[in-house]
C-alpha cells in the first residue's frame with residue numbers, strides 16, 4: 001500500500017502517545033503447547049526507548065490508513081544501521097494489515113461495532129525484530145487511542161480496560177503487557193507474564209533501573225527463534241530472581257537474570273556472542289539477550305554509569321550497531337489529544 005503523502009482533511013479528532021519498548025529480565029519456557037505456542041514465565045520491564053504514534057479518527061470514511069517511518073527519517077536510520085543507504089530493507093515497516101497497529105484497530109472496530117475510520121502516523125524509534133516488543137507496544141497503544149477516540153459512542157475509556165485486554169491477547173502474546181494491568185494503577189513498572197504471555201501479575205521494582213541496550217543491526221524472527229528452542233526438562237525457578245528484583249540489589253538482579261531463548265537466538269545470529277562480549281569488555285557485568293533477540297542489555301547502578309558504558313561500547317562496535325543508555329519506565333504511556 002503506497003504511503004499516504006497528505007493527511008486526510010476529514011479529520012475529526014486526533015490523539016497521540018509514545019509506546020515504550022520492553023526488556024525481559026527473566027524468561028523461562030516451561031512447555032510447548034498443542035496450539036504451537038509455548039508456556040512461558042517471564043518478567044518484563046518497559047524502558048524509555050519509544051516509538052511515537054498519532055491516530056486520527058475519520059468520521060466520513062471507514063478506512064484504516066497508515067503512514068510509517070523511522071525517526072528522525074528512514075534514510076538516516078538505514079545509514080546508522082548499515083553505514084550505507086543500500087540496505088533499506090532494514091527499514092521496512094509494514095503499513096498495511098501486517099502492521100499490528102492496523103490489526104489492533106480492525107479488531108477494536110469489530111469487537112465494539114464501531115464504524116469510523118482511523119488514519120495512523122507511526123514514527124519508529126524501537127528497532128524491529130529486536131526482542132523489545134515494538135510492534136506489540138504500538139498495538140496496545142493503538143487500542144488505547146481508539147478507546148479514547150470512540151468515547152462519544154462507547155462511553156468512558158476506563159470502562160473498557162478488561163475488554164481491551166481480551167482483544168490485545170488476540171493481537172499478540174506480548175500486547176496485554178503493554179496495556180498495563182487491569183485493576184492496577186493504569187501503568188505498570190514491571191510484570192510477570194505466564195501462559196502465552198497474557199496472564200499478568202504485577203512485580204514491584206524498588207526504583208527505576210538504569211540500562212544499556214545494544215542492537216546488533218539485524219533483527220530476528222520471534223517465530224524462528226521459538227522454532228529452534230528445545231524445551232528444557234528442568235526449568236529455572238523464578239523465585240530467586242523475583243527476590244533479587246524486589247531487593248533492588250542490581251548485582252544480585254544481574255546474577256539471577258536468565259533468558260532461555262538465548263541459545264536458539266545465538267545459533268541463528270552468532271553476532272549476539274560478539275555483542276555480549278563487547279558489552280562485557282566495556283565494563284558491563286550483567287549482559288543478556290532480551291526476548292527472542294537480537295538486542296542485548298545490561299543493568300547498571302546509575303544512569304551515569306550507563307551513559308559512560310554506552311559511550312565505550314559505541315567506540316568498540318562495528319558501524320551499524322545501535323546503543324542506548326536509558327532506564328525502566330511504565331507501560332500505558334499517557335494518551336493526549338494531538339495538537
Ligand SMILES: C[C@@](CO)(OP(=O)(O)O)[C@H](O)COP(=O)(O)OP(=O)(O)OC[C@H]1O[C@@H](n2ccc(N)nc2=O)[C@H](O)[C@@H]1O
Pocket residue numbers: 024036037038039040042130131132133134136171172173174175195196197222223224226227290291292293
Ligand atoms: C519472545 C517474546 C518474549 O517477551 O517477545 P519478543 O522477543 O517477540 O519481543 C514473546 O514471547 C513474543 O511475543 P509476541 O512477539 O507477541 O509473539 P506472537 O506475535 O504472539 O507470536 C509470534 C510467534 O512466536 C512464537 N511464540 C510466541 C509466544 C509464545 N508464548 N510462544 C511461542 O511459541 C510462535 O511461533 C508465534 O507464532
Ligand SMILES: Nc1ncnc2c1ncn2[C@@H]1O[C@H](COP(=O)(O)OP(=O)(O)O)[C@@H](O)[C@H]1O
Pocket residue numbers: 093094098099100101122124126127128129130131132133134135136138139219220222291292293294
Ligand atoms: N508497528 C510495528 N512496528 C514495527 N514492526 C512491526 C509493526 N507491526 C508489525 N511489524 C512487523 O513485526 C516484526 C517484529 O517487530 P517487533 O515487535 O518490533 O520485534 P520483536 O517481536 O522482536 O520485539 C517486524 O519485523 C515487522 O515486520
